[in-house]
Amino acid sequence: MSKAFTRETDTADDDDDLDGAPALPAGTRNYITPGGYARLRAELLTLIDDDRPKVVEAVHWAAKNGDRSENGDYIYGKKRLREIDKRIRFLTKRLEIAEIADPSVHHGQDQVFFGATVTYADEAGLERTVTILGIDEADTLSGQVSWISPIARALLKSREGDVVKLVTPAGAQEIEVLKVAYGIER
Known part of the structure; x- marks a missing residue:
């Protein structure tokens, strides 16, 4: 069977585990300090503006080099891209529900x-x-x-x-x- 039609196990339930972060208790708010909010937002912007484009460029370059099934740069680049996307989704969701408490x-x-x-x-x-x-x-x-x-x-x-x-x-x-x-x- 072609690898294109198989599901990799490390991408299963990406949104459910939220990067291993603790879940919020039911009915509570996601309190965060202004400094904490700024740090999470800076991390999100760094992932979007710097890290992700670099990995996408590396994966694009590796894809042009031929057989993708044996190309380590392509395989590990795609894995890193999934990790970055997962962290971006996590940070976006947490920042959306964050309530800044000074x-x-x-x-x-x-x-x-x-x-x-x-x-x-x-x-x-x-x-x-x-x-x-x-x-x-x-x-x-x-x-x-x-x-x-x-x-x-x-x-x-x-x-x-x-x-x-x-x-x-x-x-x-x-x-x-x-x-x-x-x-x-x-």
Whole structure:
């Protein structure tokens, strides 16, 4: 059978998994900071204006070189083009439903809202600092958590000095909010 009539497995369900990103809880909004929105928009424009045209040109060049079934430049170029198109669709959909929430409006307050940088201590006295951001911009490796994460849900609407209950797979524990800050976006 010709390869033209077969479906490749890596293109199946392109729109359903949305690049492995977490799904939004039903009935919620896709909150994002102005900085996060700008970063996602810049990535989208780079993919559309720079990356995609370069890959299309490479695939076009490779297609002119003969047998496409054994042409690595063509095969890997087409795969990269599918990846770029998938990311473009993801970013377009997420930016369309994004609701920009500016955390700087809460500057100077001691209550935890979206965009806050919170320092808390657990029962063992270990202090941690997290910044509560949107699901598309949070980076857990740099101390940023999504506003739908368990720690963020426990901290939201609390104030400095409050003790809140955090439910984890290891069980419930109490954490104390030590400091709340706004306006410092990492």
